[in-house]
Amino acid sequence: MANSPLEFRLEGLSCADCAAKLERQIASLPGVEQAKLNFTAAKLTVYGNVxxxxxxxxxxxxxxxxxxxAEYRQQEETAFWEKHRRAIISGLAGLLAGLGWLLHDALGMVTAAKALYLACIIVGGYPVARKALYALSRCRLDMNVLMxxxxxxxxLIDQWSEGATVAFLFSLSEALEAYTMDKARNSISSLIKQAPSEATIRRDHQEINLxxxxxxVGDILVVRPGEKIAMDGIILSGSSTVNQAAITGESVPVERQPGEEVFAGTINGEGSLEVRxxxxxxxxxxxxxxxxxxEAQAQRAPAQTFVERFAAIYTPIVLILAVLIVTIPPLLLAEPWQPWIYRGLALLVVACPxxxxxxxxxxxxxxIGNSARHGVLIKGGAHLETLGRLxxxxxxxxxxxxxxxxxxxxIITAPGISKETLLAVAAAVEHHSEHPLARAIMRRAQQDRLNYQPATAFHALTGLGAKxxxxxxxxxxxxxxLLEQQGIDLTDWHPxxxxxxxxxxxxxxxxxxxxxWGLIALADTLRPQSAATLRTLKExxxxxxxxxxxxxxxxxRHxxxxxxxxxxxxNLLPxxxxxxxxxxxxxxGLIGMVGDGMNDAPALASASVGIAMGTAGSDTALETADVVLMGDDLTKLPFAIQMGRAALRVIKQxxxxxxxxxxxAVLAVFPGWLTLWLAILADMGxxxxxxxxxxxxxxxxxxxxxNSSPTVKPAHTHHCACAHTGGG
Structure with a gap:
């Protein structure tokens, strides 16, 4: 498509059925090639020349x-009327309906009461009637038309109080529905507004706001203490603590030094940074x-597919039933029209899906929105349900x-040799090696602040070690x-x-x-949270x-x-x-696979749900897994399981x-128990x-x-036939 797609954020969209119809309307506009409306994210994407x-x-x-x-991120606070319009209309309609009831039932002032009922219907029903007329002009039968x-x-059947009650309850339910949907979407809208809309850039020795x-890419971003970091980048100079909650869900700030990565939307602490x-x-x-x-929120879960199939069958059946209820008793059984019209109207209200x-x-x-805020990225409703069923x-x-x-x-030494001496000698040799085990010995020597001079005449001995x-x-x-090949006796060291x-x-x-002189034992150490996390999973x-x-x-085994x-x-290959x-x-049955998102892609794909331990910047983790623990924090795994189970339980309820x-409500129509106001409560309630x-x-x-701990980005060892070990 020639032009870039237009993207919009939508406010006031609280009905999934209406969203589908709006999508079709937008798609029918001149110049539009395709329109995609994500109801759950309140996002509209329009392709074409429009x-x-x-x-x-x-x-x-x-x-x-x-x-x-582009305007959504920096938009000013919504005006009071725009923000509270639905609530104000509902409140006014309720006041008019209440005064009408008072005049009608308490004072017997029928004409004055009808005037107030009419005012209530106009105030509460006008927005609905306007949308209904628009729907009918498009040959659509939606909830606004039915109401x-x-x-x-x-x-028409002289039930003014019922009409006013329906108008008030419908406007109230729309206000409540809009409020609750906005609440549900708040997690994603808060993420969108995390990153600032402009930033300070140093170009040609000048600082400018852009x-x-x-x-x-390549610009130098200047980040002052307390500012949000506007772009992903690598720190060139400065050190600070950075709050990465927007990305990893981790509330404890992490230390960041030159050469380390920072992410857009995170908050700089006490230091000034220059970031490329x-x-x-x-x-x-x-x-x-x-x-x-x-995208995950827009994906249909199995339960959602079932609901939509059910609604597609249920709604036309109820509409046909409403027509039959209105016409058959008066025409075939000589029943009076008014009560059956009333029952048909009540059933029409219930027909809304x-x-x-x-x-x-x-x-x-x-x-999914709440999980993302806490550093767990669940990539679809189907995966959410699977988590709940694992x-x-x-x-x-x-x-x-x-x-x-x-x-x-x-570290075990021969008599007369100190651990510090042994480690310093080993570090002097390993100073020239890039092997992961050599790096581990070097790190330990640095931690112990040992002084040594790098060795000379270094020779790497493939599969054996070095001299x-x-x-x-x-x-x-x-x-x-290596030592046995040199004829060195290891009998005393065998135990x-x-x-x-x-x-x-x-x-x-x-x-x-x-x-x-001694030996140095090395191992890939357990994550501090591993054992506790597995205990929680067993619980x-x-x-x-x-x-x-x-x-x-x-x-x-160990x-x-x-x-x-x-x-x-x-001893498993991929x-x-x-x-x-x-x-x-x-x-x-259903089984999940938890991997590091780097070399476990085949296993993650073959599990019922693949869960990646992904550091925040890991492209592999973001793309390959169904669920990503963004902060590389294993303790978030029980939370992901808990969220899946809770969501599944709520969906079933x-x-x-x-x-x-x-x-x-449908069954209550036939004996005449379903009043119009009860029908509106049954539907919108x-x-x-x-x-x-x-x-x-x-x-x-x-x-x-x-009680969370700072996020640590792990290094990954590669199992290869190399010095020291002779293999992985």
């Missing part, structure tokens, strides 16, 4: 305010999260249950095979080697002038919890024991993990309630109640929110 003003005017005819997306017919019908849309911009505004992490959340149609999407909006979970080991970063765990000169003497640093290997630890021996009745790893049996999984499988998951699905109320029930999901929070 003026924005034409789209805005068309939406306005349906009582919907369309705001161009207008019901009110006019009540007037709209974010004009900032280019790495992504355009439409490509930054916050924009991608918003896009993914909106609003409560049914909205019962599922609002719950999905609330659940029976078992499988976990990758490296980078998921463990840090994915080898650490020195133990170098330290203070004029040859030092060997490597695995047992330690056997014990540490049984614990799944990698052992590096250090020898100087062919004498063993949620998820069983079994299975670890799938490419590591050896000894390491797998980690499995420490973390508390029910089962483990070791395709073996896929096979294992298929077997587990056959045995246990909503569907049962909406269908139950509708069927009861049900809509408001299912919406209120759904937005309870917004209040759900992770149990760890108050």
């Amino acid at each position: 003026a924005a003003s034409l789209v805005i005017d068309e939406a306005k005819r349906d009582g919907v305010r369309a705001i161009p997306a 207008t017919v019901a009110v006019l019908g009540a007037i 709209p974010v849309s004009e900032i280019k 911009v790495t992504k355009l505004v439409q490509d930054n992490t916050l924009s991608r999260i918003i896009h993914l959340v909106e 609003c409560a049914l149609v909205v019962s599922t999407p609002v719950a999905i909006v609330a659940a 029976k078992a979970l499988a976990f990758d080991k490296t980078g998921t249950l463990t840090q994915g970063l080898p650490e020195v765990t133990e 170098a000169l330290v203070e004029g003497q040859w030092v060997l640093v490597g695995n047992p095979r 330690s080697l056997t014990n540490l290997s049984a614990q799944g630890q990698t052992v590096i021996l250090v020898a100087r002038d062919n004498v063993v 949620q009745n998820l069983s079994p919890l299975i670890m799938l790893t490419g590591d050896n049996q000894a390491t797998a 980690i499995a024991t420490k973390v508390g999984v029910d089962q483990y499988q070791a 395709q073996d993990k896929v096979t294992a998951l298929k077997e587990l699905r056959e045995t246990h 909503n569907i049962s309630f909406a269908i139950g109320i509708k069927l009861l 049900a809509t408001v109640l299912v919406t209120l029930n759904s937005i309870r999901l917004i209040g759900l929070k992770p149990a760890t929110d108050k």
Whole structure:
């Protein structure tokens, strides 16, 4: 398509059925090739060659305010009348109806009461009648038409109080529905407004304020203390703490230094920063999260598909039934027309499918939006439902249950050699190596603040280790095979080697002038939250919890024991993990797979739902998984399960309630129990109640929110045949 699509945020859109009709209206405008209206996100995208003003005017005819997306972020606070218009109209209509009842029932002033009832009908019913006329001009039969017919019908049969009551209750229900839908959408709108609309950029040695849309990759962003960071980028200078809650859901600020990444929408702490911009505004992490959340909210869950099929059958049946009720008794049974017209009107009101149609999407909006605010990105209603139905979970080991970063765990020395001396000598040799185990030894030496001179004459010995000169003497640093090849006797060290290997630890021996000085044990350490998280998952009745790893049996057994999984499988290649998951699905039904989002894509895809431990900037995690734990925080996993179960429970409650109320109302028509005001309560009251029930999901929070720890971005080790270990 030649032109860029027009994007709008919509206000005043509270009816899913009306949204579908508005989408068709926009699509029929001259020059429009396609229109996509995401009701749950209140977002409209229009493709083709059409003026924005034409789209805005068309939406306005349906009582919907369309705001161009570029203006939405920086729009001023909505005017009081615009913000509270529905509530004011409802309040005035209620006051007029109440005064009418008082004059009619208490004082017997029938004519004056009818005048007040008419005023109530005009105030409360005018917006509805205007939209009804517009719908009829388009040959559409919507809820506005049904309500207008019901009110006019009540007037024609001299039921003025009933007509006024319907007009008041309908305006009230619309106000409540709009309020509750806005509440449900608040999570995504608050995300949209996280990033500032302009930022300070340094160009040609000058600082200038620019709209974010004009900032280019490579620009230098100047961020002062307390300011929001406008763009994704890499820190060039300065250090500070950054509140990343908008991206990761983590409320505790994290330390950021030169060379580290920061994200749009996060808040700078006490330091000044200069940041090199790495992504355009439409490509930054916050924009991608918003896009993914909106797409997720628009996806139909299985329950929603069922509801829509039911509504498609139910609504025309009730409309036909209303016509039959009005005509058959008077024509065939010589019954009086008035009571049957009244019953037909009541049934017309009940025919509106609003409560049914909205019962599922609002719950999905609330659940996915709230999850995103707390650092859990759920990419669709179907995945949300699957989370709620999970029976078992499988976990990758490296980078998921463990840090994915080898650490020195133990140092054992020969008599007369201190641990500091041994570590300093090993670090002097490893200074020249890029191997992950060498880096771990270097980090430990730095942590212990050891002083040493880098070795000379360094030689890497592939698959074995390395040798170098330290203070004029040859030092060997490597695995047992290296020392055995040099003829060094390891008899005295066999018990330690056997014990540490049984614990799944990698052992590096250090020898100087062919004498063993000691050994250094290293291992991929557990995440601090792993064991506690798995205990919580077991309390949620998820069983079994299975670890799938490419590591050896000894390491797998040791980690499995420490973390508390029910089962483990070791020595698995990526395709073996896929096979294992298929077997587990056959045995246990729905099963989730939790991986680091980097090398677990096949396994994540083959699980019922793939859950990635994704650091905030990980493209792989965002694209491959069904659920992403944005803060790389395993403690958010029980929250994701809890959210899925709560959403599933709310959806079932909503569907049962909406269908139950509708069927009861239909049955109440025949004996004449269903009055017009009762019909409006049954229909719109049900809509408001299912919406209120759904937005309870917004209040759900992770149990760890108050005691969360700073986000740490893990490094990932690569298993390869290389120095020290001879293999992964």
